[in-house]
Amino acid sequence: MRRELWKGNEAIAEAAIRAGCRFYFGYPITPQSEIPEYMAAHLPERGGVFPQAESEISAINMVYGAAGAGARVMTSSSSPGVSLKQEGISFIVGAELPAVIVNVMRSGPGLGGIQPAQGDYFQATRGGGNGDYHHLVLAPNSIQEAVDLMQLAFELADKYRNPVMILADGMIGQMMEPVEWKKAEITEARVYPEWATTGRGGRENHRIVNSLYIESEIMEAHVHHLFSKYKAMEENEVLYEESGIEDAEVVLVAYGVPARIADKAVELLKEEGIKAGLFRPITLWPYPKKRLNDIASLDHVKNFVVVELSMGQMLEDVQLSVNGKKPVHFHGRPGGAIPSPGEVKDAVKKFIGRES
Amino acid sequence: MSKIVYTRSKGLTDVETHYCPGCTHGIIHKLVAETMVELDIVEDTIGVCPVGCSVFAYKYFACDMQEAAHGRAPAVATGIKRVHPDKPVFTYQGDGDLVSIGMGEIIHAAARGEKITVIFVNNAIYGMTGGQMAPTTLVGQKTTTSPFGRDAALTGNPIRMCEMIATLDGAAFVERVTVTDSKSLLRAKRAIKRAFELQQQNAGFTFVEVLSTCPTNWGINPRQALTWLNENMIPVYPLGNFKDVKVDKA
Numbered sequence: 001m002r003r004e005l006w007k008g009n010e011a012i013a014e015a016a017i018r019a020g021c022r023f024y025f026g027y028p029i030t031p032q033s034e035i036p037e038y039m040a041a042h043l044p045e046r047g048g049v050f051p052q053a054e055s056e057i058s059a060i061n062m063v064y065g066a067a068g069a070g071a072r073v074m075t076s077s078s079s080p081g082v083s084l085k086q087e088g089i090s091f092i093v094g095a096e097l098p099a100v101i102v103n104v105m106r107s108g109p110g111l112g113g114i115q116p117a118q119g120d121y122f123q124a125t126r127g128g129g130n131g132d133y134h135h136l137v138l139a140p141n142s143i144q145e146a147v148d149l150m151q152l153a154f155e156l157a158d159k160y161r162n163p164v165m166i167l168a169d170g171m172i173g174q175m176m177e178p179v180e181w182k183k184a185e186i187t188e189a190r191v192y193p194e195w196a197t198t199g200r201g202g203r204e205n206h207r208i209v210n211s212l213y214i215e216s217e218i219m220e221a222h223v224h225h226l227f228s229k230y231k232a233m234e235e236n237e238v239l240y241e242e243s244g245i246e247d248a249e250v251v252l253v254a255y256g257v258p259a260r261i262a263d264k265a266v267e268l269l270k271e272e273g274i275k276a277g278l279f280r281p282i283t284l285w286p287y288p289k290k291r292l293n294d295i296a297s298l299d300h301v302k303n304f305v306v307v308e309l310s311m312g313q314m315l316e317d318v319q320l321s322v323n324g325k326k327p328v329h330f331h332g333r334p335g336g337a338i339p340s341p342g343e344v345k346d347a348v349k350k351f352i353g354r355e356s
Numbered sequence: 357m358s359k360i361v362y363t364r365s366k367g368l369t370d371v372e373t374h375y376c377p378g379c380t381h382g383i384i385h386k387l388v389a390e391t392m393v394e395l396d397i398v399e400d401t402i403g404v405c406p407v408g409c410s411v412f413a414y415k416y417f418a419c420d421m422q423e424a425a426h427g428r429a430p431a432v433a434t435g436i437k438r439v440h441p442d443k444p445v446f447t448y449q450g451d452g453d454l455v456s457i458g459m460g461e462i463i464h465a466a467a468r469g470e471k472i473t474v475i476f477v478n479n480a481i482y483g484m485t486g487g488q489m490a491p492t493t494l495v496g497q498k499t500t501t502s503p504f505g506r507d508a509a510l511t512g513n514p515i516r517m518c519e520m521i522a523t524l525d526g527a528a529f530v531e532r533v534t535v536t537d538s539k540s541l542l543r544a545k546r547a548i549k550r551a552f553e554l555q556q557q558n559a560g561f562t563f564v565e566v567l568s569t570c571p572t573n574w575g576i577n578p579r580q581a582l583t584w585l586n587e588n589m590i591p592v593y594p595l596g597n598f599k600d601v602k603v604d605k606a
Contacts, residue, residue, distance in 0.1 A: 023439060049438050053431070054464035061428035061461070065435025068422045069402065073435070091425050197420035197436070199400040199443045206369070208414045210423040 003178040008143045009034035011179050012102060012166070014042070015150035016074050020186030021100070022048035023073040025062035027055060027081060030114045031170040032104035035076040056081040060088030060101075067097035068209035070196030072154055076102035078170070079120050080111060083128070089163055090129025093226065094211025096195075098157035100150070102166045104173035107309075107336040115336025116170035118256060121313035124167050125285040132223050134230050136164040136237060137284040139255040143177040145282075151183055156237060158193075160229050167284060169309060171257040171338075230286075238291075239282035244270075245295055248277030250352050252344070253292070253318050254307040255281050262307045264341035265348065272345075274354060275300075284314065292321035304328045305348050309338065327351075365389035367398050369418050376483075378571040378578025381409060383535045384477055384544075385416055388448065391549045392419060395556070401444040402436050404429045406458070408450035409483040417448075427458025430465035433472045444555055446473040451492040452482040455515050459491075462517070469526030469560040473551045476517060479568040480589060487573030491515045494592055499573070514592055518565050522598035528560030530598040534567040534590070536582045543595075550600070559601055567593055 006014070013035045016024070024043060026036040039050040053059035059075050066073040077085060082103045092099055103124065107117035120128075127133045136156055140146035146168060153164040192198050197207045213219035244266060245251060254262040259280040269276040279295065281288050295301055304326055306315045312330045319328050329351040333339050339347075349355050364370065367389025375381045392398045398419050405413035407426035414421035424432040429447035437445045454462050454476050465472065481499055482488040488501040492514050496505040522530040529551050533544035544566055551562035567589050569581035576584060 023435070025435065051434065051438060051468060054460055057428065058431040058434075058461055058464065061425060061431035062435035062438075064424070064428075065404070065422060065432035065437075066439045067435070068432070069436040069439040071435075071439040087425055088428070095423070197402050197422055198440060199402055199420055200418075201399055206418055207420045208423070209421070210414055212411065212423055 001180050001182070003180050005176055006143060006179040007034060007174070007176050008146060008168070009104065009173045010038045011143050011147050012076070012150060012168070012173075013038035015147040016100070017042060017046050017048065018181065018183070018185040019072070019151040019154045020190065021072050021074045021154065022046065023066045023071045024048065024050045025053050025059040025066070025073070025075050026050070027053050027059050027077065029078045029081045031106055031173045032076050032078045032102070034173070035102065056084035057088065060085040063099050064088055064092050064095070064097060067092065067099045068095065068197050070190065070192030070198050072190055074100040074102065076104065078104045078106045079108050079117070082120060083123070086123070086129035089135070090127070090131055090133065091211050092163045093133040093135060094131065095209050096161040097163070097209065098161055099163045100153045100157055100166065101163055102168065105167065105169045107334065113336040114170065116257065116309060116338065117334065117336055118169055118258070118309040119313070119334060120167065121284065121308070121310060124165055125287070125317070133226060134285055135162055136233060136286070137167050138164065139167045139282060139284050140172060141256050141259045141280065143172060143175070144179055146172055147179050148182065160233060162229060167256070169256045234286040237283060238286050238288045240288040240291060241280045241282060242278065244277035245279065247275050248301055249275045250303045250305060250348060251277045251279050251295060251301055252305050252307060252348065253279045253314070255284060255314060258307050258309055261339060261341055262344055265344035268341055268345040269348060274349070274352070276348065281314070287317045287321065289317070289321040292318065293323060293325070296322040296325040301326060303352050305351055306330045307339070307344055308332045310334050365393055367392040367418050368416055371415050373416055374412055375409065376572040378569065378581060380535050380568040381477065383541065384475065384566050384568065385413070387535070387541070387545045387548050388446070388475055389417065390545065391552050394549065395552055397444050397552070401446065402440065404433045404436070404445070404447040406447065406449045406453040408453045410448050410450060410477070411484060413448055427453050427456070428461055429453070429458065430461040430470065430472070430474065434465055434468070434470050437470060437472055441471070444473070444552060446475060446552070448475045449477065450483065451476070451478045451480065451490045455491040455517060463521070463524070466521045466524045466561045466563065467526045469528070471555050471558050471560065473555050473562045474564070475548065476563065476565040477568045478565055478593065479570040481570050481573050483570050483573055494588060516593060518563065518598045521563050526561045527563060527599055528601040529554045529562040532565040532567065532593060532595050532598070534585065534595060536586055547597075554602060557602075565593070567595075
């Protein structure tokens with residue numbers, strides 16, 4: 001099939017349109033501004049609409065309204081902007097609405113910097129807004145995978161009536177790579193879900209989109225209902241990739257673009273006779289805990305090294321998964337710095353006592 | 357044989373409301389509901405209710421309803437209207453919601469000319485949370501967070517929304533009304549109906565501010581509250597039409 005050269009942010013926007021998204025609400029912020037720019041240029045000709053919002057807060061609430069009205073809908077931003085969206089994301093979860101949120105991460109805290117980072121892992125995987133909740137988090141490591149995950153994101157959002165976040169780092173957004181469009185574009189009109197507020201149109205009862213449950217027994221039951229969906233996600237939606245685990249003495253764990261750096265580090269380690277493997281979670285929530293725990297049980301696996309563009313956030317999920325069975329080490333670079341494969345290789349060698 | 361001369365509007369559900377005795381929310385709900393019935397749009401309309409006293413309004417209006425986060429109703433309504441441009445969409449917001457935390461959303465919805473109708477209920481106080489100062493609280497007015505009376509030097513002056521919104525090109529209809537007597541009530545009904553009609557004609561953003569009472573948090577009885585509104589609020593918030601794009605100015 002034909003391969004085309006695409007910039008990450010533009011490919012993400014195009015993939016959303018191909019996935020049937022006709023409603024996009026967003027606000028400019030580096031390094032994701034090519035997404036609203038692409039939507040502004042291309043949604044009208046595909047029968048969609050993008051009214052630029054006055055704020056991230058407004059954008060996510062437009063998403064709430066459109067999702068509640070039955071549409072396939074998306075917003076995108078970068079770290080500080082995604083923080084502003086957290087109120088809305090919590091409401092979208094509470095009201096059980098499907099929506100896709102793309103976070104092209106930059107560094108923080110505060111205004112931080114505009115270089116690639118992974119400091120929003122906790123916010124994404126722990127429920128960044130108020131209340132007891134989760135949403136699916138998909139982390140692509142290439143523009144091809146970002147494109148492939150986009151349709152899945154919308155499908156999972158509909159399946160669970162829960163938002164799905166694509167968590168990409170600034171490198172995914174800004175670099176160019178070949179893309180193959182594997183799936184046919186969804187062009188047929190959306191069939192509105194049976195819960196959507198579309199106007200009664202002869203229905204006996206009015207429909208309500210709401211996250212308010214003022215009686216504690218009903219609210220508790222609602223949270224239990226949400227958690228039954230999260231349990232189903234944990235059972236059915238975990239995605240990961242691994243290589244070289246079968247004889248690895250050290251397993252590197254990384255997601256997103258750092259996983260590609262770690263992959264190269266594994267190659268360098270092997271060249272020096274060190275048996276290394278790579279484990280790459282694709283869903284950050286639900287986290288592939290079970291598989292990682294199984295790997296930790298393998299006799300030949302002696303050490304784990306987590307590599308992140310942060311001070312160690314996914315590290316905690318690796319520690320929880322490994323559950324003390326083997327040592328878990330960490331090499332991270334925050335603030336927009338990116339480690340080289342050689343730097344990661346040297347760090348791994350130091351951790352496992354194989355410094356030359 | 358007795359004849360039924362009055363029944364609950366079909367635009368309302370058969371549910372008891374939670375509003376305090378003497379509060380004018382019930383009357384304003386009725387005016388919106390009657391408007392939907394008269395325009396035959398109960399089956400089409402999608403309403404948005406906010407955080408505040410009308411937080412449970414989704415239970416009371418018979419049309420499809422969405423509950424929005426505090427202040428965000430105009431953004432939520434924007435999302436709905438862009439998906440269903442042929443359906444009437446309205447928000448029903450109080451002054452804490454619309455003028456304070458939701459100021460950004462309301463101004464930009466008006467500036468975009470969103471084809472929605474906003475019913476803005478201004479009672480100069482936060483009702484649901486127990487009577488705190490709102491941006492619309494009058495200078496000198498005592499509330500639980502302005503216990504010595506609102507001090508303009510400390511917290512500024514009341515904000516007049518109609519006057520501000522009327523300056524925006526996206527606004528098609530802006531009117532301030534009240535419901536303190538039968539005459540003003542009829543005028544309020546006309547304004548609300550006109551706003552929905554103009555929305556149906558895609559004229560632009562339509563906004564009706566209804567001066568309302570809060571006997572509970574004002575600390576006076578319902579009759580005194582109506583008088584207090586007429587004597588104190590109307591001088592600060594003058595009634596009248598501020599904009600109607602379809603009226604021939606010549």
